[in-house]
Amino acid sequence: MSLNKVLCILGCFVLSFATNAQTEAQIALADLIPELEAKFDVKFSYTSEAVNHIVVERPNDEASLTTIISDLNATTLLHFKFLTERYITISTIEKTINICGVLKTVDTIPLYGASVYVSGYTKGVVTDENGKFTLNDVEVDATITISYIGFETKMLEALSLRGQKDCFIITMTAKSEVLDEIVISKFLTTGLQQRVDGSTQLNTEQFGILPGLTEPDVLQSIQALPGVESLNESIANINVRGGTNDQNLMLWDGIKMYHSGHFFGLISAYNPYLTEKVIVTKNGTSSAFSDGVSSTVNMFTKDEVNETFSGGFGANLIHADAFFEVPISKKIALHVSGRRSFTDVFNSPTYENYFERSFQDSELTTNGEDINEVATASDFYFYDYTAKLLYDLNEKHQFRAQVIGINNNLDYEESYTNNSNETESKTSNLKQTNLGFGGDWEAQWGARFQTHLSAYYSKYNVDAIDYRVETDQELIQANEVLETGIKLKANYKIHDNLNVLNGYQFTEVGILNATTVSNPVYSRTKKDVLLNHAFFSEIEFKNKTLFVRGGVRANYFQKFSKLIIEPRLNLHYQLFNNFAIKFLGEFKNQSATQIIDFQDDFLGVENRRWILADEQTIPISESKQGSFGFQYNKYNFVVDIEGFYKTVEGITVSNQGFYNNFQFINAIGNYTVKGVEFLVNKTAHKYSTWLSYTYSVNDYGFKTLEPSVFPNNADLRHSVSLAFNYDILPNFKASIGGIWRSGQPFTKPVEGNETVQSGNSTFVNYDSPNSENLEDFMRLDASLNYSFKLNDNVQTSIKVGVINVLDRKNTINTYYKVDPNDSNSAIRIKKESLGFTPNISFRCNF
Known part of the structure; x- marks a missing residue:
């Protein structure tokens, strides 16, 4: 027998013996x-x-x-x-045990902010800066679920993590998927994360606390990011790097939304408790998206079929809400949510402040002087609802269907006594709605090939019936947007570091604007439809030091036979261990914009209406943007600096809402904004703090106006945000922060010659456009959050928030009108911000 055979037999014998001994x-x-x-x-x-x-x-x-x-x-x-x-x-002898563990990557890097919870219960924690977690009084037979963005979810038996002298080390495996990795796991506060492509992700389930907020309001929260402002405190008027609010693309589970705020912009219209994550992109957008020349706000609801029933409910001083995740079978689940205000039944101090802020200088607070003994009453309420059906055919094919509805309704009644001592009453109404339907089919055709087919329908309406008692005139107005779309995306992973995306998108947008007047009789209806075919392609490469994504999108507008090519580039390079540079660039277009009417429209409350480009008086808007910056990140200390340059062509005077001599002139122009964003952020286990500063110069360019170049309405030269969050106790958190920014530009009348007359009409005679600035805006906000367990299955929280703690009077807009008592002079109208506004919320999740 040869030596090799002897060794082989001996090896097999030893292996068999060892196996049997182990067994x-x-x-x-x-x-x-x-x-x-x-x-x-x-x-x-x-x-x-x-x-x-x-x-x-x-x-x-x-x-x-x-x-x-x-x-x-x-x-x-x-x-x-x-x-x-x-x-x-x-x-x-034991029904419950204490467990602990430490989460690390394969490179032994601690994972901060991971979710660890008991499956089927609301009991859970978030790992600290060392990746450590502890859970007490866990059922012996419980299963522990551990999840972290970008890593495979782990499910472990509680007994395997039973607390001993040293916690168990748990190694998390990176998830192999197309999604970008997170580069900063706790950005500003828990639940805010920065992605490698420069976008910011908000995870509402893990969201911490921000100054002044009692809920993880999606659109209020993103204003903590540098370069994201609201000139008038309204989330319906968010300005990203100097752009107007209609230049932000809002997507909810792939459905384009045309309405974003309740209470005419003071509260987000999107229920945060089934919205799992929100991704905000200011530049370097994927070629799969267009139609938002300033930013993209992409909202995703929960997308997993769970086998346990869960949900929650809560209320604050404005509204009450509830959400439920209902398992129907192992493969089918239904997620529903609903929210309604009770402002038409109960007027809280918070409501009074919101009402005064929203409706100041509207027909609800001003009346004609020739009417005697006017008595007014107004009822305002809002509600929203969502539903999502989830069906997992198998591991490779998933189907989803979703619906969202948003509604704001205002009834305004005037009772007055006429000259014959007769009492009459007239009612006006303003209603805003946005209804959306969507469906998705995601298919995994192999280890490397994946497709995603989606379709949606979105309908937006603003309808107003305004009866003017002074003239016995009824004004009926309507603005309707109908959009349908279908998108097909195909991802092919060439290898683990290289992915190719190709796709096609078709959209049809129809917009109607109608006005009817009873006295004198007048009616006008205008409807436009636009079809857009888009093909997009991009390639993405990423490894431990380099992320680069390059793409192109071709948009063909059938009505105009116009082709617009949009290149995109996004690069992030880890130059050293803790130091990275980034470069982003994009071309984008937008065919639907808003024009701004003035006080006589929609009760003077809602003065924006959507219109479509016609390539004559209203062109398709096109933007070009580039930015360069660097980032230092070590021991949860982040320094981020980014300079940017953006120009948007194809804006119109009616789109900008001028209060000057240009407001009734038709003109096409552009704006150019350049600036730098600076952020310093430090996070630790018990606290987080940040300071952000944005400097920018934003100018209009209208060749047919004189002067042709002047400051943009959104030209905020300086903006500073400072906040500090602290965990006083594990279940008691506090947050305080402030905002300071330059006052926005406005136009004054010509001194000594404030009005001019044209025929029988008198107008304000404005001076050089936007040559003055409002007083600086400054506000301090604070919040407290106390959480506790009613029992093992119910987690409860009480949050208190105060907006404008110092009750500072900030002017957020101003304009002039002819003095009714002296036609030779003009009076200044000021719109003020929210004053001291407290709110309190109570929530139960199970």
């Missing part, structure tokens, strides 16, 4: 008990449920019964007790 070293307790009864002539008393599935070390053949029983007591959660020398009882 024999452990034994099921249910099998060991009969052996001990036979060997030592004893009898055990127990239930089969107590010993099933328990595996123990096989005792040494020479060990005594007393030694064996002592070892079993030490190594199991059972209690072995001698009743007599021959009879032994076995009982369960």
Whole structure:
């Protein structure tokens, strides 16, 4: 026999012996008990449920019964007790245990901010800056779920993590998927994360606390980011890097939304408790998206079919809401949510402040002087709802269908006494709605090829009936947007670091504007439809140091036979361990914009209406943007600096809302904004703090106006945000922060010649456009959050927030009108910000 054969046989024998020895070293307790009864002539008393599935070390053949029983007591959660020398009882001594663990990557980097929770319960924690977590009083038979963005979800038995002297090290495996990795896991506050492509992700379930907020309001929260402002405190008027609010693309589960705020912009219209994450992109957008020349706000609802029923409900001083995740089977689930204000029943101090802020200088607060004994009453309410049906055909095919509805309704009643001492009453109404439907089919055709087919329908309406008692005139106005779309995306992973995306998108947009007047009789209706075919392609490469995504989008507008090519580039390079540089650039277009009417429209409350480009008086808007910056990130200390340059062509005077001599002139122009964003952020286990500063110069360019170049309405030269969050106790958190920014530009009348007359009409004679600035805006906000458990299944929280703690009077807009008592002079109208506004919320999640 050869030496090789001898060695092979010997190796097989050793391997077989080792395997058998390992198997024999452990034994099921249910099998060991009969052996001990036979060997030592004893009898055990127990239930089969107590010993099933328990595996123990096989005792040494020479060990005594007393030694064996002592070892079993030490190594199991059972209690072995001698009743007599021959009879032994076995009982369960623990129903709950304490567990702990430390999460790390394969490179032993701690994972901060990961979710660890008991499956089927609301009990859970977030890992600290060292990746450590502890959970007390966990059911012995519980399953622990560990999840972290960009990593595979782990499910472990609680017993395997039973707390000992040292916590168990749990290695998380990076998820192999097309999504970008997170580069900063805790950005500003828990639940805000920065992605490698420069976008920011908000995870509402993990969201911490921000100054002044009592809920993780999606559109209020993103204003903590540098370069994201609201000139008038309204989330319906968010300005990203100097752009107007209609230049932000709002997507909810792939459905384009044309309405974003309740209470005419003071509250986000999107319920945050089923919105799992929100991704905000200011530049370097994927070629799969267009139609938002300033930013993209992409909202995603929860997308997993869970086998346990869960939900929550809550209320604050404005509204109440509830959401539920209902499992129908192992493959089908239904997610629903609803929210409604009770402002038409109960007027809280918060409501009074919001009402005064929203409706100041509208027909609800001003009346004609020739009407005697006017009595007014207004009822305002809003509601929203969502529903999502989830169906997992199998691991490779998933189907989703979703619906969202948003509604704002205002009824305004005037009772007045005329000159004949007769009392009459007239009612006006303003309603805003946005209804959306969507469906998705995601298919995994192999290890490397994936497709995603989606379709949606969105309908937006603003309808107003305004009866003017002074003139006995009824004004009926309507603005309707109908959009349908379909998108197909195909991802092919060439290898682990390289992915190719190709796709096609078709959209049809129809917009109607109608006005009807009763006295004198007048009616006008205008409807436009635009079809857009878009093909897009991009390639993405990423490894530990480099992320680069380059793409192109071709948009063809059938009505105009116009082709617009949009290149995109996004690069992030880790130059050193803690230092990275980034470069982003994009071309984008937008065919639907808003024009701004003035006080006589929609009760003077909602003065924006959507219109479509016609390539004559209203061109398709096109933007070009580039930015360059660097980032330092070490020990949860972040310094981020980014300079940007953006120009948007194809804006119109009616789109900008001028209060000057240009407001009734038709002109097409552009704006150019250049600036720098600076952010310093430090996060730790118990606190986080940040300071952001934005400097920018934003100018209009209208060749047909004089002057042709002047400051943009959104030209905020300086903007500073500072905040500090602190965990006073594990379940008691506080947040305080402030905003300071330059006052926005406005136009004054010509001194000494404030009005001019044209025929029988008198107008304000404005000076050079936007040559003055409002007073600086400054506001301090604060919040407290206390959470506690009603029982093991119900997590409760009470949050208190105060906006404008110092009750500072900030002017957020101003304009002039002819003095009714003196036609030679103009009076200044000021719109003020929210004053001291407290709010409190109570929530229960189960």
